[in-house]
Amino acid sequence: MPKSLIRLLIVGLVLFPGNVCADLETLRLATTTSTENSGLLELLLPPFEEANNCRVDVIPVGTGRAIRLGESGDVDVILVHARSREEKFVASGAGVDRRDVMYNDFVILGSSNDPAGIREQADIVSVMKRIAAHHALFISRGDESGTHTREAKLWQIAKIEPRGEWYLEAGRGMGEVIKMADELQAYTLSDRGTFLAFQSTVGLQIVFSGGERLYNPYGAIMVNPQKHPHVNAKLAKKFLDYLVSEPVKSAITGFRKNGEQLFHIKNED
Numbered sequence: 001m002p003k004s005l006i007r008l009l010i011v012g013l014v015l016f017p018g019n020v021c022a023d024l025e026t027l028r029l030a031t032t033t034s035t036e037n038s039g040l041l042e043l044l045l046p047p048f049e050e051a052n053n054c055r056v057d058v059i060p061v062g063t064g065r066a067i068r069l070g071e072s073g074d075v076d077v078i079l080v081h082a083r084s085r086e087e088k089f090v091a092s093g094a095g096v097d098r099r100d101v102m103y104n105d106f107v108i109l110g111s112s113n114d115p116a117g118i119r120e121q122a123d124i125v126s127v128m129k130r131i132a133a134h135h136a137l138f139i140s141r142g143d144e145s146g147t148h149t150r151e152a153k154l155w156q157i158a159k160i161e162p163r164g165e166w167y168l169e170a171g172r173g174m175g176e177v178i179k180m181a182d183e184l185q186a187y188t189l190s191d192r193g194t195f196l197a198f199q200s201t202v203g204l205q206i207v208f209s210g211g212e213r214l215y216n217p218y219g220a221i222m223v224n225p226q227k228h229p230h231v232n233a234k235l236a237k238k239f240l241d242y243l244v245s246e247p248v249k250s251a252i253t254g255f256r257k258n259g260e261q262l263f264h265i266k267n268e269d
Contacts, residue, residue, distance in 0.1 A: 023053060024054055024055050025052070025053065025232065026054065026056075026057055026232070027054055027055070027057070027076050027077065027235045028076045028232075029056050029057065029058050029075060029076070029077050029078070029079060030061060030065070030066035030069040030074075030075040030077075030078045030080075031058060031060060031061075031066060031078065031079040032060070032062065032066065032080055032145065032218075033060045033061065033173035033174050033175065034081070034146075034147075034174050034191045034193055035060070035079060035218070036058065037060075037194045037198070038196075038197045038255075039197060039255075040252070040263065043255055044248060044251060045058070047247075048239060048242050054235060056239075059075060060173070061145075062141070062143040062144050062145025062148065063080040063081060063085060063144070063146035063149065064082075064085070064144025064145060064148075064149070065143075065145075066078045066079075066080050067082075067085055067089050067094075070089060070221070070223045071089070071092075071094045073228030075223060076222065076231050076232045076233075076235065076239075077221065077222055077223065077236050077239055077240065078220070078223070079218060079219075079220045080146055080218070080219065080221075081146035081191070081217060081218045081219070082145075082146035082149045083217055083219065084149075085146075085149065086219050086221060089221060090221060093224055093227060094224055094227060095221040095222060095223055095224055096221070096222050096224045096225075097221065097222045097237070097240060098219050098220070098221045099219060099220045099240050099243060100217060101218045101219060101220050101265075102218050102252050102263040102265050103215065103216055103217040103218060104192045104193045104216050104263050105191070105192050105210075105214045105215055105216050106189055106190065106191055106214040106215075106216050107189075107192050107195060107206045107214070108124075108187060108188075108189060108206070108207050108208040109178065109181060109187065109189075109190050109195060109205065109206060109207065110181075110188075110204065110205065110207040111185040111186075111203065111204065111205070115134065115136055116130050116133075116134040116136040117130060118130060118187070118207040118208045119208065121208060123211055124211050124213050124214060125154075125158045125213075127208050128155055128157075128160060129160065131187055132162060132166075135164065135165075135166040136166060136187055137166050137168070137187065138167050138186060139168050139170055139181045139186045140162070140167065140168065140169045140188070140189075141169075141170060141171070141172065141173075141174065141177050141189075142170055142171045143170075145173075145174070146191075146216075147174060147191060151189045153213075154213065168186070174190055174191065175194060175198055177190070178194065178195060178198050178204065179198070179201075181204060182202035182203055182204050188204075192206075192209070192216075193262035196257045196260050197257050197262065199257070218263075220239075222236040222240060252264075253265060
């Protein structure tokens with residue numbers, strides 16, 4: 001093929017990339033690393049994109065950063081799990097139309113030998129006190145995520161200020177922290193969904209679970225288009241409706257890793 005013709009083809013591709021690409025709308029979604037690490041988004045997003053001729057650009061970050069992206073108008077929707085912070089986000093006028101999407105729970109992970117005797121404890125407050133009293137190595141996400149927010153609340157309830165060589169703040173996502181805790185044979189707090197997604201790759205075990213204080217709901221919120229007019233409000237509204245639709249509820253409840261359900265919805269049987 002003559003070089004002149006090749007140059008013309010390249011110019012044509014740059015200037016006229018095709019109707020399919022040109023027609024695609026974009027939805028910007030800031031969400032937690034747990035929804036990304038678990039693989040749930042790989043299941044939920046393609047049908048929405050196909051049905052709406054759009055692309056969902058996912059920004060997987062901690063809840064704190066996701067909320068800040070929403071406050072600055074850098075995304076259209078946030079999907080997070082820190083209810084108190086979500087309520088402040090809406091109350092401030094930065095977000096509107098919050099939807100309850102799903103829930104799972106937080107769990108304490110540790111090595112099989114459980115050096116602090118966590119399995120013997122009756123409640124999560126006793127667990128946190130036991131870890132601190134034994135100076136048992138604990139890896140914190142330390143990233144203002146929903147998991148980090150809950151962890152900080154648990155230390156507060158236990159009236160403990162964690163510090164010292166036994167307490168390490170990673171500043172990483174949940175999957176990376178699980179791997180780090182596994183390598184160091186340390187304790188950590190994780191959402192159950194991410195742990196189940198990583199369970200086959202690490203030696204950590206769930207050494208404590210259960211109780212209202214470990215309940216972990218996820219909510220989706222549209223960034224307020226009145227505050228940020230460039231927000232794709234129409235597509236964001238469709239996405240919120242999609243997340244709470246019956247087909248998606250069925251997909252969420254049917255999503256499993258190693259035979260175990262990762263997320264639940266309130267009205268499931």
